[in-house]
Amino acid sequence: MAAHPADALIPHTVEPHPVTGIPNGKFGIWLFLASEVMLFGALFSSYVLIRTQAPHWPPEGGLSSEILNVPLATVNTAVLITSSITMVLAWASCKMGRIDRFRLWMGGTVALAFVFLVIKYFEYTHKFHDGHFPSTNNFYAIYFTLTGLHGLHVIGGIIVNTFLLTKGTWLWKVDREHFTNRVENAGLYWHFVDLVWIFLFPSLYLL
Amino acid sequence: MAETAEHSPEEFKKHLGKYYVVFVALLCLTAITVGVSYLHLNRPLAITVALIIATVKAGMVAGVFMHLISEKKVIYAVLILTAAFFLLVLLLPSFTIFESVAV
Numbered sequence: 001m002a003a004h005p006a007d008a009l010i011p012h013t014v015e016p017h018p019v020t021g022i023p024n025g026k027f028g029i030w031l032f033l034a035s036e037v038m039l040f041g042a043l044f045s046s047y048v049l050i051r052t053q054a055p056h057w058p059p060e061g062g063l064s065s066e067i068l069n070v071p072l073a074t075v076n077t078a079v080l081i082t083s084s085i086t087m088v089l090a091w092a093s094c095k096m097g098r099i100d101r102f103r104l105w106m107g108g109t110v111a112l113a114f115v116f117l118v119i120k121y122f123e124y125t126h127k128f129h130d131g132h133f134p135s136t137n138n139f140y141a142i143y144f145t146l147t148g149l150h151g152l153h154v155i156g157g158i159i160v161n162t163f164l165l166t167k168g169t170w171l172w173k174v175d176r177e178h179f180t181n182r183v184e185n186a187g188l189y190w191h192f193v194d195l196v197w198i199f200l201f202p203s204l205y206l207l
Numbered sequence: 208m209a210e211t212a213e214h215s216p217e218e219f220k221k222h223l224g225k226y227y228v229v230f231v232a233l234l235c236l237t238a239i240t241v242g243v244s245y246l247h248l249n250r251p252l253a254i255t256v257a258l259i260i261a262t263v264k265a266g267m268v269a270g271v272f273m274h275l276i277s278e279k280k281v282i283y284a285v286l287i288l289t290a291a292f293f294l295l296v297l298l299l300p301s302f303t304i305f306e307s308v309a310v
Contacts, residue, residue, distance in 0.1 A: 096216035
């Protein structure tokens with residue numbers, strides 16, 4: 001295997017670690033995702049507590065589905081699910097040695113992430129225009145905190161995926177397997193962001 | 208996805224079908240969960256149905272997209288520990304409720 005700068009930094013980028021049986025990067029990203037489960041889990045648990053203790057939910061009356069924009073959020077759910085499969089196909093393209101296809105699918109993933117954020121921007125500005133802010137009541141506090149934190153994760157995914165799509169492709173020329181593993185790890189993160197939304201969408205908008 | 212690492216690109220291509228199946232299933236389940244919400248079921252039933260659908264979707268994303276079905280033991284160990292702590296965080300607030308009732 002050709003030596004490159006990354007080899008000096010992290011061992012077992014391609015070869016599985018003898019103890020874990022997986023490359024270190026993959027183990028690292030799973031540990032990170034475990035911490036992410038706790039981050040979102042703590043907020044979700046707060047939501048459950050606040051909601052079960054509230055005399056009415058939403059506090060202003062009516063239904064969550066009447067207050068929030070269900071059609072836009074449904075489209076956004078489909079957008080994120082689609083971006084998950086384009087992410088898998090980007091990784092699969094690397095596996096099949098097709099960097100051209102990788103660029104296509106990864107470009108699609110980043111584009112869909114932007115679509116998600118644009119739709120979210122319209123949702124937010126509409127709420128602000130109507131005078132609804134995180135300080136309005138517990139419902140909006142939870143809504144903005146959870147979707148805001150999720151939105152930050154989407155931005156994080158855009159940064160990582162754009163890096164892999166542009167400057168980061170240098171690694172493909174040096175060590176294909178290592179680059180493919182990076183794409184897989186970015187994918188694990190991206191699917192997790194999709195997974196969080198799968199729970200946020202019904203619990204905030206529909207119930 | 209260790210077991211496909213040794214496969215040739217042609218063989219690997221055969222494995223792609225399952226991703227499309229999961230993709231279509233996820234879109235269908237999204238449509239179902241939105242559709243059910245328009246039925247205006249009573250709240251406990253609505254919450255149960257929505258959370259079951261969400262869990263099935265999450266299982267498909269984690270199992271197939273994140274390759275959890277064919278993953279190494281060490282990752283299962285990490286996730287079981289995480290799930291236990293998540294449940295703890297979820298149930299911990301109920302103790303504060305009991306306390307406030309007692310006072």
